[in-house]
Amino acid sequence: MKNLIRDLRGERGWSQAHLADLLSVSRQTVIAIETGKYDPSLPLAFAISRLFARPIETIFFPDQEPA
Incomplete structure (x- = not known):
């Protein structure tokens, strides 16, 4: 499954560690x-x-590109 989490996190300037917290x-x-x-x-x-x-x-969306 693909997702936009990295992009959404980046837009907010959050690190992976901050999101994890x-x-x-x-x-x-x-x-x-x-x-x-x-x-x-x-x-x-x-x-x-x-x-x-x-x-x-x-x-979240299937392995195809989001609509």
């Missing part, structure tokens, strides 16, 4: 999500959605 996960988890090596659990996906104030479907 905000989500109460490890920096390695943030890296794995950003690179598409780990799909977050539904509760974590909702937390990411709330943090960036965007619907989940605008952050």
